[in-house]
Amino acid sequence: MEIVDYDLYRVPPRWLFLRVETSDGTVGWGEPVVEGRAHTVEAAVEELMEGYLLGEDPLPVADHWQTMYRGGFYRGGPVLMSAIAGVDQALWDIRGKHFDAPVYELLGGPVRERMRVYQWIGGDRPDGVADAAREKVDAGFTALKMNATPELRRIDNPAAVEAAVERVRAVREAVGDEVDIGVDFHGRVSKPMAKRLAAALEPHEPFFLEEPVLPEHNDALPEIASRTSTPIATGERMYSRTDFKRVFEQGSVDLIQPDLSHAGGITEVKKIADMAEAYDVAMAPHCPLGPIALASCLQVDAVAPNALIQEQSLDIHYNETADVLDYLADPSVFDYEDGFVALPEGPGLGIDVDESVVEERAAARDEDWHNPVWRHDDGSVAEW
Structure with a gap:
């Protein structure tokens, strides 16, 4: 062959x-x-x-x-x-x-039967989060994630901090204490603001604080972690074992989020997961992407004892023109029940891609998505 x-x-x-x-x-x-x-x-x-x-x-x-x-x-x-x-x-x-x-059988066999998933709420500039949270919890999800803020100045005012706190407070009050709420800083928060937000959000007990600073500022993570007992998460913009080795050695990260479509695929992320386990660090693979990426994530989740929860992009704010299930001949492989998804049972990645839909949609438009460029009120570029 x-x-x-x-x-x-x-x-x-x-x-x-x-x-x-x-x-x-x-x-x-x-x-x-x-x-x-x-x-x-x-x-x-x-x-x-x-x-x-x-x-x-x-x-x-x-x-x-x-x-x-x-x-x-x-x-x-x-x-x-x-x-x-x-x-x-x-x-x-x-x-x-x-x-x-299934790939997970070739990697040693599963350590679990199903994987917990979380659902995004609120969009890029978070809005309407309380109502969205209630809707997703009513649909069976037990964990949510939201952006913490829109764009922030490097050192912003108390009102900006309070606005972030109020959003998380509203979600916590809407869903109660048995639902987990991940809060994503999205790398758009500077070190001084990350320290202030980490402390201010703690009373509402976030599930984790994601990417509190950009990876190039990971040296600031120990100081940020010292300001809060909330678990610190990062990793979507880290691409190899070497990148993750540095944060493991710092001892300041509780949850890593390697992306199966960015960090070398199944082969490399399995090794990253193994390294994380040795440092008592959990894993929640980053996946605001399509069905192939999600199926790949689940193969590693299946064999990683420290896999905590899985991101997935169904109904995420990016998916305005197409969604995860559109490209599958059998969408039921990603049926969510009680906030979990069963491990795919089919051979390989366990999904059946509908080639006719892929070809039709690829031919219909020259897909060329780019993220927005945000600017501060003085005209300078802001982190998106």
Whole structure:
């Protein structure tokens, strides 16, 4: 068996799908994308496929990963690691189908039967969070996540802090103490404001504070963590074991959030999860993406004892033109019940991608999503 063909599809709302075909007709799917840089990652995937993988046996996934990563003098970063991630997902999908087993069975077998999931509320500039929270809890979710703030100045006024506190307070009062509320700083908060917000939000007991500062300021995490007992989460913009090693050694992070479409795929995130377990750090994979990325996350969640909860993007504010279930022949694989999703039971990634829908939507529009550029009231660029 060898890899004979591949196709890339840019599809709404902002995703890139990879289809890899082998000489015996087996098809594997991956989701290699950096949101807002789909064209760039597409070119990187083409380089990997054309320069190395076409004509190769798809089954030695670990060796292919090493070659894709270490075979280039310049390595790492969001573009290359996302390209590798999507290819890795597709190769694991093929390997699972070849052995007629879910990927998690090839990784040692599951440690759980189902995975808890959380639901987004409130949008980019959080609004209407209390009503949205009630609606999602009524639908069966037991955990929610919301953005903490819109754009903030580097040192903002007490009203900005109080507005963030009031939003979290409103959600807590709406859903009670048995529902978990993750609060995402989205990297849009400076170090001084992160310290103030962490302390101010603590009385409402957030589930975690996500990305309180940008990864380039991870050296500030110990000080921020010292201001609160709320668990600190980060990792969606970290792309390798080396990136995570530094925060593990700091001892200031309680929850890591590697992205299966950014951090080297199943192969690398499984290793990151293992490292985290050694430091008593939980994992909640980042996944505001499509069905292939989510299915890949669940394969690692299945075998990681420290997997705590899974992000998923059904009805997320980004998905205005298409949603996760649109691209699946059998959407029931992601049926949520009591805030959980069952592990996919099918071979490979356990999903059946509807190729006709993928081709139709990719052909209908040249998908080229970019995140908004926000500005402060003085005209300078704000973190989104």
